[in-house]
Amino acid sequence: MRKSEKPSFGLLDGLKVVHSSSVVAGPIAAELMAENGADVIWIESKRALDTNRGKGGMGAESERRNMRNISFDIPTEEGKKILRSLLEDADIFIESSKGGQYKRWGLTDEVLWSWNPKLVIAHFSGYGQSGDPEYVSRGCYDPVCQAFSCLMHLNGFADREALPAREIPSDYLSGLTGFGMCLAGVMKARETGIGESFDLAQYELAIRYQNQRPMDWLVRGVPSPRVGNHNDVTAGWGAYxxxxxxxxxxxxxxxSVMEKGLRLFGWEFGSELFPKTQNFAPLATEGGKMLEEAVTKYCAEHAAVEVEEELCALGVPCSRIMDYEMAAEHPHYIARETFTEWEAVDGRKLKGVNTMPKVTNHPQQIWRGCPTPGMDTDDILLDHGFDAEEIKALHEQGILRN
Incomplete structure (x- = not known):
């Protein structure tokens, strides 16, 4: 597909993004840009397919929509020439490799800026581009990142081994952060003419989004134990x-929740058992113990849908623990079109999560499914000044995926 064939839409129409990242963290940043109208060129290694194409292929179908795909080996001399042609007029370049990989290939930020001074560069890795050399060179996947970032230590039950949180939250936290930082970098580059480079260490982003937990230890010396599916301090907070x-x-x-919710059990917020000096009932108090027992008993005597409806009517936040089957049939999911259908590049009908958030004036689109490896290689090269004979020669030399 040529660039001229891409539809024009969205908040990021006119933005050019090149990404050579794989699996989830880097690609989700690129995917969000693609869903908002950016022209996203995905460089997929000629030597190894993106891991996200495995496990039934739905990972790639979900997170590689609206992209064009070119497949070649970046570190070869010919590959570097192709990369330069792609980046000379790009706004953003995203890569995800072990720390220092591009430097070892001779593709430092300074080299990339010599090609395009306004380029915004995002380096995604597990442990960062600098730091303890033993860690910088390590590979990393989301659950390993959770283990190193203390996130896994928070999840699970106190009397059992720590558990990784699903579904790969540190990948998505990194991707979302990278999405915002890249766009901020473009804004500044357009103002100053100077590009930017981001060192996105996945473990740092995972620990950044742990609320007060790191400071509880660093400032107060208070550990954060695993609490399972119930809050360890507050009554009436958890799964039942x-x-x-x-x-x-x-x-x-x-x-407001306490005032309205306690009425279900005939109690008053502001009484001696439930004083207004606290906006919850501590489990350690008599009132907290009574509330916990009452909520447990109430849930055991009613169906889940009844509990949800009655508590929500009172203003108590409550939801059935949903699975995908329930979600697909739920009226609110349907009313908001949370799931949508689109066509794969081979004509199959696919259904998955829609673009979001909802945008009023310049909405997103899903105009294309995940491209096959190298699907747009020749067209992308034609867009960037290569002629048919040059492209043929690159195929014959084995530089491009055939």
């Missing part, structure tokens, strides 16, 4: 099994 065997998650938290 209902009469029909299904479960809900609910939270008695906040003055």
């Amino acid at each position: 099994t209902c009469k029909d065997g299904n479960a809900v998650y609910l939270m008695f938290l906040g003055p």
Whole structure:
């Protein structure tokens, strides 16, 4: 597909993004740009396919929409020439490799800026581009990152081994952060004419988004134990099994919630048992113990849908613990078109999560499914000044995926 064939739409129409990242963190940043109208060129290694194409292929179908794909070996001399042609007029370049890989290939930020001074460069890696050399050179996947970033230590039950949180949250946190930082970099580059480079160490982003937990230890010396599916301080906060065997998650938290929710059990917020000096009922107090027992008993005597409806009517945040089958049939999911359908490049009908958030004036689109490896190689090279004979020669030399 030639650039001229790409539809024009969205908040990022006119932005050019080149990414040679794989699996999730880097590609999700590029994917969000593609869904918002950017022209995203995905460089896929000629030597090894993106791991996200495995496991049934739905990972790639979900997170590589709206992209054009070119497949070649970057570190070869010919590959570097192709990369230069792609980056000379690009706004953003995203890569995800072990720390220092591009430097070892002779492709430092300074080299890339000599090609394009305004280029915004995002380096995604598990441990960063600098630091302890033993760690910088390590490979990393999301669960390993969770282990190193202390995130895994927070998840699970106190009497069992720590658990990785699904579904790959540190990858998505990194991708979302990279998405925002790249666009901020473009804004500044357009103002100053000077590009930027970001060192996105996945473990740092995973620990950045742990709320007060790191400071609880660093400032107060207070550890954060694993609490399972119930809050360890507050009554009426957690998962509860209902009469029909299904479960809900609910939270008695906040003055309005306490005031309205306690009425279900005939209690008053502001009484001696539930003083207004606290916006929740501590488990260690008599009122907290009573509330926890009452909520547990109430849920055991009612079906999950009844619990959800009655508590929500009172203003207590509560939801059944949904699975994908339930979500696909839920009226709110349907009303907001949370799931949508699109066509794969081979004509198959696919259904998955829609673009989001909803945009009023310049909405996103899904105009193309995940491209096959090297699907757009020749067209992309034609767009960047290569002629048919040059492209043929690159194929014959084995530089390009045939």
